Amino acid sequence: MAKKAIKKFKVVREEAAKRVEKILPILKKLYPGATVALKFGNPLELLIATILSAQCTDKRVNMITPALFAKYKSAQDWAKAKLEIIENDIRSTGFYHNKAVSIKGASQTIIEKFKGRVPETMDELVTLPGVGRKTANCVLGNAFGQPAIMCDTHVIRLSRRLQLSENPDPVKLEFDLAEIIPKKDWTVFCHLLILHGRNVCAARKPDCGRCAISKHCPSAFKPELW
Numbered sequence: 001m002a003k004k005a006i007k008k009f010k011v012v013r014e015e016a017a018k019r020v021e022k023i024l025p026i027l028k029k030l031y032p033g034a035t036v037a038l039k040f041g042n043p044l045e046l047l048i049a050t051i052l053s054a055q056c057t058d059k060r061v062n063m064i065t066p067a068l069f070a071k072y073k074s075a076q077d078w079a080k081a082k083l084e085i086i087e088n089d090i091r092s093t094g095f096y097h098n099k100a101v102s103i104k105g106a107s108q109t110i111i112e113k114f115k116g117r118v119p120e121t122m123d124e125l126v127t128l129p130g131v132g133r134k135t136a137n138c139v140l141g142n143a144f145g146q147p148a149i150m151c152d153t154h155v156i157r158l159s160r161r162l163q164l165s166e167n168p169d170p171v172k173l174e175f176d177l178a179e180i181i182p183k184k185d186w187t188v189f190c191h192l193l194i195l196h197g198r199n200v201c202a203a204r205k206p207d208c209g210r211c212a213i214s215k216h217c218p219s220a221f222k223p224e225l226w
């Protein structure tokens with residue numbers, strides 16, 4: 001199938017900020033208590049679960065993490081485990097070789113550079129093997145309670161349909177969103193977009209007729225903009 005052309009439009013930041021102001025309370029009411037779907041008990045577990053969630057559903061990750069976290073309780077446990085054993089334990093999440101390399105490498109770095117504790121800053125987190133800004137933001141926002149913008153596939157798609165940014169690149173999008181979303185709402189805004197993307201504004205066929213924010217959405221009922 002031919003790749004869909006990226007729609008071009010120009011975002012006026014002030015207008016995008018006003019749109020955020022209007023849709024935030026509606027989405028907060030629609031999805032009270034919106035939070036990360038991955039199950040975790042501490043920052044290390046969330047870091048591992050987030051690495052596992054790449055190209056995999058949160059549901060599938062949540063199916064294997066209880067047994068995984070009972071077996072591997074610390075960065076030391078992951079670091080000393082044989083790669084093939086980790087691969088076998090995480091196989092069902094897909095891309096298990098790369099994920100095992102990332103998990104083992106990140107755990108080794110956490111021990112060597114951060115005294116066995118997951119670091120709490122973006123600059124330090126992205127020094128861990130296999131950890132990019134998306135994973136780092138997920139850990140900062142959900143395990144450490146810091147305002148963080150997680151640009152996953154839903155956040156990228158909805159931000160463009162809502163014309164909050166014209167940038168499909170996740171890092172540029174992250175910085176655009178940071179300018180127009182109140183900082184205290186960064187993390188929750190992403191959870192709200194993820195939930196709305198899963199429930200209503202699907203990739204192939206957004207359900208604009210059932211969408212609570214349609215009157216504020218420049219792409220509502222306009223397939224040419226999806």
Ligand code: SF4
Binds near residue numbers: 201212
């Ligand atoms: S109106 Fe349609 S395109 Fe806009 S956010 Fe709602 S479902 Fe998505």
